[in-house]
Amino acid sequence: MAKKSDVKGAFLTDIQTLRKRAREHIEKGAVTPGYKADRDTVIRILNEALATEIVCVLRYKRHYFMANGINAQSVAQEFLQHANEEQMHADEIAARIVQLGGEPNFSPEGLATRSHAEYVEGDSLIDMIKEDLVAERIAIDSYREMIEYLGNNDSTTRRMLEGILAMEEEHADDLASLLEELGA
Ligand SMILES: [Fe+2]
Numbered sequence: 316m317a318k319k320s321d322v323k324g325a326f327l328t329d330i331q332t333l334r335k336r337a338r339e340h341i342e343k344g345a346v347t348p349g350y351k352a353d354r355d356t357v358i359r360i361l362n363e364a365l366a367t368e369i370v371c372v373l374r375y376k377r378h379y380f381m382a383n384g385i386n387a388q389s390v391a392q393e394f395l396q397h398a399n400e401e402q403m404h405a406d407e408i409a410a411r412i413v414q415l416g417g418e419p420n421f422s423p424e425g426l427a428t429r430s431h432a433e434y435v436e437g438d439s440l441i442d443m444i445k446e447d448l449v450a451e452r453i454a455i456d457s458y459r460e461m462i463e464y465l466g467n468n469d470s471t472t473r474r475m476l477e478g479i480l481a482m483e484e485e486h487a488d489d490l491a492s493l494l495e496e497l498g499a
């Protein structure tokens with residue numbers, strides 16, 4: 316176990332121990348012995364989040380092209396912007412999985428099952444917006460749970476998820492405003 320210094324600042328690991336520990340298992344890169352979260356669980360939930368983001372990209376892309384077809388340019392642009400932002404989230408999450416020593420799961424097999432949110436095509440513009448809003452609300456709750464689960468055990472992952480959560484909240488707000496404007 317790490318020796319704690321018994322002088323001032325007793326909660327800090329002493330310098331010698333810190334230096335020695337850093338030299339052990341250097342193949343683990345950013346994951347040091349001080350990493351407190353359950354790495355396998357974190358990688359698993361991040362892969363579920365990755366699947367969710369990919370499904371959201373696909374759904375928003377479908378909605379973007381369909382809305383374009385029915386001459387709803389401003390709504391289509393909103394869908395496209397969300398699609399691009401969900402893609403950014405997917406990339407951030409995949410990069411963090413690798414940093415934690417895991418592998419991002421991009422397999423199309425089982426994608427819809429791994430995802431929290433659903434892929435619903437929607438028959439009308441209003442339907443599409445409603446389905447996107449439902450998906451965002453699912454994402455908001457699942458990110459919030461992940462953040463609570465991580466607590467102070469992996470602050471880097473938590474901060475990343477907090478950033479994503481804030482954007483999902485913006486997305487949900489955008490969609491709710493669109494519904495209102497369209498009188499739905
Ligand atoms: Fe997202």
Ligand SMILES: [Fe+2]
Pocket residue numbers: 371397401451454482483486
């Ligand atoms: Fe979103």
